[in-house]
Amino acid sequence: MCERIVRLRRQRLTGKHIAMETGVSPATVSRVLRRTGLSRMKDIEPAEPIVRYEYAQPGGLIRLDIKRLGRFDRVGHRITGDRTGQSNSRGVGWEYVHVCIDDASRIAFTNIFPDEKAVSAIAFLKAAVAYYDSLAITVTRVMTDNGSCYKAKDFAKACKALGLKHILTKPYTLIQTALREWAYARAYPSSEHRKAHLPNWTHMYNWHRPHGSLKSKTPISRLALNRDNLLRLHI
8 A cells, every 4th residue: 555655646647636546544644654655745746836716706817828748659767767879869849838727726638739829819719618518608808918929919809709807827737736747747658658658647637636726626626517517427
């Protein structure tokens, strides 16, 4: 059991999430993590502090962010700790993970695009709004940093067409949880395997992962959905 707890921790799961997955008490998980020197996330990999926000109602404000990730065809040094031969894998290219978080519920929506241009940002925004609509969430505001894709006239037109108020802010950290628990948490054989796992991680984040700012409840628990809707959406 101790080995499993350590393995799950190295996948960047929180203590309460590990307790849920293993069926042992949070206190037991805490003791194992302290004994193995993994009680803090920064013991695995230093992470920038996450700034918490919360809006009054779901859909009242969604936040968008983008992170460039290197494509690869072998397990990377972040997992193995070995940079030998890394230069031989250069030139594979980049892909961009687009992330959206609803402030009130913390429900996330994610996708990967080949670039961070306005056309991709617009496509992602439309898909995000449609996703939240499927959860009976009406989006009214979107907040982004001042990246060029978000400042583009076409993005402004898309927001207007969707009936969204667009708020620009200084760059902020939104995507770190996805990077820790999805992008860097496993020894993916290739970036295509990493990409294929993103929908699974997003589903786990929304439906099964206890969230610190939600008193250890899941994001989906903040929605007033009836049982039939839950069964239809939980696929």
